[in-house]
Amino acid sequence: MTSAALGKDLIGLEHLTPAQLELILDTAEPFKEVSERPIKKVPALRGKTIVNLFFEPSTRTRISFEFAEKRLSADTVNVSPQGSSVSKGETLVDTARNLEAMRIDMVVIRHGASGAAQFLGSRIRSNVINAGDGKHEHPTQALLDMLTLRDHFGRLAGLKVAICGDILHSRVARSNIWGLLKLGAQVGVCGPATLLPRNIEALGVAVLPRIEDAIQWADALNVLRLQLERMQTGFIPSLREYNRVFGVTSERLARAPKDLLILHPGPMNRGVEIDSDVADGPHSVILPQVTNGVAVRMAVLYLLAGGAPDWAQAAGRGEDH
Amino acid sequence: MPTRTLLLDDRAIGRALARMASEIVERCHGTEDLVLVGIQRRGVELASRLTGLIGQGEGAAVPVGKLDITLYRDDLQTVGPRPVVGETSLPDLDGKTVVIVDDVLYTGRTVRAALDECADFGRPRRILLCVLIDRGGRELPIQADISGASVTTTAGDRVDVFVSELDGRDAVELVR
Numbered sequence: 001m002t003s004a005a006l007g008k009d010l011i012g013l014e015h016l017t018p019a020q021l022e023l024i025l026d027t028a029e030p031f032k033e034v035s036e037r038p039i040k041k042v043p044a045l046r047g048k049t050i051v052n053l054f055f056e057p058s059t060r061t062r063i064s065f066e067f068a069e070k071r072l073s074a075d076t077v078n079v080s081p082q083g084s085s086v087s088k089g090e091t092l093v094d095t096a097r098n099l100e101a102m103r104i105d106m107v108v109i110r111h112g113a114s115g116a117a118q119f120l121g122s123r124i125r126s127n128v129i130n131a132g133d134g135k136h137e138h139p140t141q142a143l144l145d146m147l148t149l150r151d152h153f154g155r156l157a158g159l160k161v162a163i164c165g166d167i168l169h170s171r172v173a174r175s176n177i178w179g180l181l182k183l184g185a186q187v188g189v190c191g192p193a194t195l196l197p198r199n200i201e202a203l204g205v206a207v208l209p210r211i212e213d214a215i216q217w218a219d220a221l222n223v224l225r226l227q228l229e230r231m232q233t234g235f236i237p238s239l240r241e242y243n244r245v246f247g248v249t250s251e252r253l254a255r256a257p258k259d260l261l262i263l264h265p266g267p268m269n270r271g272v273e274i275d276s277d278v279a280d281g282p283h284s285v286i287l288p289q290v291t292n293g294v295a296v297r298m299a300v301l302y303l304l305a306g307g308a309p310d311w312a313q314a315a316g317r318g319e320d321h
Numbered sequence: 322m323p324t325r326t327l328l329l330d331d332r333a334i335g336r337a338l339a340r341m342a343s344e345i346v347e348r349c350h351g352t353e354d355l356v357l358v359g360i361q362r363r364g365v366e367l368a369s370r371l372t373g374l375i376g377q378g379e380g381a382a383v384p385v386g387k388l389d390i391t392l393y394r395d396d397l398q399t400v401g402p403r404p405v406v407g408e409t410s411l412p413d414l415d416g417k418t419v420v421i422v423d424d425v426l427y428t429g430r431t432v433r434a435a436l437d438e439c440a441d442f443g444r445p446r447r448i449l450l451c452v453l454i455d456r457g458g459r460e461l462p463i464q465a466d467i468s469g470a471s472v473t474t475t476a477g478d479r480v481d482v483f484v485s486e487l488d489g490r491d492a493v494e495l496v497r
Contacts, residue, residue, distance in 0.1 A: 030389065030391075030406040030408055031406070033409060033410075037442065038441075038443075039441040039442070041441070042392035042393060042438075042441075043392065043393055043437070044392040044393075044394075072392075302392075302406075
């Protein structure tokens with residue numbers, strides 16, 4: 001299956017055009033309303049079979065995709081390595097080919113290896129959606145962040161967004177940087193030097209060495225989860241020190257020149273990268289992000305499934321097909 | 322080079338809408354429990370005008386809703402250049418007489434989708450279909466209850482409806 005609008009797969013935001021990014025965000029808008037209906041289901045993907053292939057633990061992304069799929073009336077299957085042939089040593093591509101032989105239409109994949117989604121997309125006919133691959137990209141998370149920012153500010157162009165925390169290991173940061181820059185936002189990154197990739201400035205972002213700098217500069221802070229599982233190898237001295245130096249606290253935010261919008265992709269380490277009173281405070285849009293996640297994923301699924309009917313143009317002229 | 326033939330000008334559309342508004346009131350025995358629902362996009366403008374005309378004649382405000390049937394189409398595989406999913410916002414439909422308003426009635430697939438979508442939002446007591454122009458060519462057994470005009474067309478024809486709110490003028494044209 002191919003879609004003229006987005007291409008066959010959604011691997012990342014790096015190679016999408018600004019028009020494609022706007023198309024996804026614009027398509028997500030009416031999908032928000034579907035989730036508000038008494039019957040939260042439309043038949044747009046009736047008859048489609050979608051496999052959620054999650055090789056890494058995930059709660060919200062997997063559930064968000066599953067809600068999006070079910071609200072579009074697709075049939076869904078969840079596959080995890082435990083209890084599947086992957087645990088017996090089957091390769092990724094063999095797993096996908098076997099699933100495809102059962103006549104599936106789409107694969108949503110999360111994998112610990114950067115490039116896994118691209119690898120899969122180039123080897124199977126089904127549409128592939130990247131739900132996070134290693135340290136590479138997490139496009140739907142960035143899209144839902146962008147939608148949340150656009151909802152709040154009414155625009156992305158000219159907005160200053162500081163991404164704070166572990167940029168080095170973050171696929172969310174990469175997708176956000178590419179997506180936001182393409183739509184005209186300014187992006188700053190803030191975190192310990194050990195957690196900033198070398199030459200990150202080459203991507204066109206500002207480096208903000210201290211969290212206080214980010215708070216002074218930005219309109220919105222996207223606070224990343226400190227990946228505790230990666231912190232055993234000496235990237236930071238201690239979680240307590242990280243909170244003391246880089247934690248987003250209400251005391252620090254009180255010194256901001258304006259109210260900052262607070263985003264976080266979750267799951268949060270409360271008391272580490274973000275304090276509870278900020279996460280639950282009036283400027284936090286962490287829960288609206290989750291709501292927007294379903295709408296964005298519905299939009300992506302719909303667009304990749306070929307939801308670009310000719311009659312839409314005809315309808316604009318007053319035709320009934 | 323396709324030729325354009327004017328089927329209805331602004332005055333003819335005005336007369337048709339006035340007649341359709343009266344017919345709605347007559348067929349529904351007044352305006353009690355009446356709801357008008359326009360199909361995106363031009364159906365919405367027409368429904369809005371019809372509620373205005375009914376309001377003038379009857380002195381009653383009739384609720385009006387918008388229905389976007391994009392996600393209820395049965396032809397998603399028809400890949401085109403750009404999908405357009407519009408807004409759906411409906412008043413309470415339970416127990417109401419719902420008049421679905423659209424600009425053109427052709428194959429009937431839009432109306433089928435609209436009926437499905439209405440059923441997801443509530444349980445109307447009765448549903449009527451009101452269209453500005455019926456061009457024939459049905460692929461489903463669907464008939465308008467109230468129509469402004471009818472024209473016989475062939476499959477290659479197109480009927481363009483223009484409304485001043487969106488297009489700056491009122492007209493119905495046959496493109497052949």
